[in-house]
Amino acid sequence: MNFPQAIDPRRHLAAAVGWAMVAIISLASLVSANVASAAAEARALRDTRQLTTQFALQIRHSLAMSIRMHLSVVQATAAQIVSTRERSDDVVRGNLEAVRAQFPEFLWLGVTDDAMRVMAGTDGALEGRAASGLPWARDAGGRIFLGPLRTAPELQRDPAPRIVELSAPVRNASGRWVGVVGAYLEWRWIEGLLRDIVATLDTHGRAELFIAARDGTVIIGPPAWLGRKPSDADLAEGGRYLVGDPGADDTLPWHVSLRQPAASATAAAQATGRTVFWVVMLSGLLAALAAVLVIQRLLSRLGRLSSQAQEIRGGRRAELERPRGRDEVGQIGRTMVELVHHLQHERDALAGLNAELDSRVAERSARIEKLAAENRHAAVTRERLRLARDLHDTLAHSLMALLTQIRLIRKLRPRLSQDELEQELARSESVAADGLAKARAAITQMRFNGIQDVGLGAAVRELARRFAERTGLQAEVQGSGDADALADERAETVFRIVEEAFHNVERHAQARRVQVELRTDAGSGEHHIRVSDDGQGFDTEVSMPGHYGLLGMREQAALIGARLIVQSRPGAGTEVELVVPP
DSSP states (O other), X not given: OOHHHHTOTTTOHHHHHHXXXXXXXXXXXXXXXXXXXXXXXXXXXHHHHHHHHHHHHHHHHHHHHHHHHHHHHHHHHHHHHHHOSOOOHHHHXXXXXXXXXXXTTEEEEEEEOTTSBEEEEGGGTTTTSBOTTSHHHHTTTTSOEEEEEEEOGGGOOSSOOEEEEEEEEEEOTTOOEEEEEEEEEEHHHHHHHHHHHHHHHOTTSOOEXXXXXXXXXXXXXXXXXXXXXXXXXXXXXXXTEEXXXXXXXXXXXXEEEEEEEHHHHHHHHHXXXXXXHHHHHHHHHHHHHHHHHHHHHHTHHHXXXXXXXXXXXXXXXXXXXXXXXXXXXXXXXXXXXXXXXXXHHHHHHHHHHHHHHHHHHHHHHHHHHHHHHHHHHXXXXXXXXXXXXXXXXXXXXXXXXXXXXXXXXXHHGGGOOHHHXXXXXXXXXXXHHHHHHHHHHHHHHHHTTTHHHHOHHHHHHHHHHHHHHHHOOEEEEEEOHHHHTOOSHHHHHHHHHHHHHHHHIIIIIOOSEEEEEEEEOTTTOOEEEEEEXXXXXXOTTSOOTTOOHHHHHHHHHHHTTOEEEEEEOTTSOEEEEEEEOO
């Protein structure tokens, strides 16, 4: 047994069970992988969202801590100015320059008096100018001030730098407010600080940081989002990103949020799903293979029982071996043994009955033959006379002409050349062939001259019966009306056409079934005789040299004024319809 047959579920029950297990295991593997992947993805998304929120919270804390530290520097600078005995502008300016040298991220530091006039500033900027119009002086109100992001055109730099304002009040020993220390923290330094924080927290570099002002406008983020006011749903972009938002912080004038691609979070979960699928699939396939081997072992007795049954059917074995065991195989085997014994007994009884019937039939047949002998003798005598007349008119004349031709050749042979002798022999051959054709035609006419007696339908049914017995094909005849009872001089020609159609089916069609329909059109009175088969068909547009069957059928149809219609195409069978006028 080869491998394809061994795994064919139509041949072996074990193979069918194995394939069923493979299908079930494959489905279970797919379901398990999907369930595991979905659970892992949901857990990964939840964990990643929480981690992203924690990252955003850490970034906000780091930023707030840095801002508070710089506010502390500004406050310490204000306290230092109060505690210094020498408060000249140069001394104050020196103190401010020292602070800026230590903290270069301060783009500018300055001090005002109680009239909000800038007494001293780094780089000499804004000195002597009124600061009441600037937010760090105007909105300080005697308290620590942290302003939003803005540009500082008052520094007269090109381009105007982007800064964050910090300020702290200057109070004397009695606690009275006597001025303000203002500082411009460079925004580029804050951006660099945030990049460093994000790089420290996000080692894979997939996170995107968003810093929004109090009105929701993005001031730090991807270029496409700058200046926009997106919501968390907008940042998620339909689930493509996971957004971490720790909420607002009153100590900062900005809102911090972070997002990461969702695909990066679910990649590990998808890999887990694939791993689960292949682990379950491979383990299941191994289990299925082991199960098939065990099932083959368990079904070996059933296989032997099936082989013995096939041998009994083919006549190579007389009886079954009674299998052992009390299981289903043993029960089936015992039932089959009893059934075979019963069938053999019935076969022997039927053989005896057939022998008895044969003897009775032989006896009655002898009686019938004896009674019909006289009738047959008279019929044979009449038939002999008719045959003698027909043979005299056909075969005898042809033989006489052939004999005359042969005698002439013998007498003239010495005087004939080789070519003349060949011509005379050819004439003799033609005479013999013509005589043979006439004899066959006469025999055919004598053999089938009963069509006008029994009718077209009965003759065609007999033809179909002989055709089925000879070829083994299924032949059916359906007849009704005048077409079935057609018995005039045209009936024989119609019969010959139907006979030729049967010959074509037998020789060329490779069909399994042939149908003949004889009907009469009630309106026109035309007789329709249709012969159809389910064979291989042919292309009616392609000529077939050497095949004259259809041509002969058309010629015979033309003799009785009928129409022959042939419909066929490769693979769709053939239909031959003869339409005989009323």
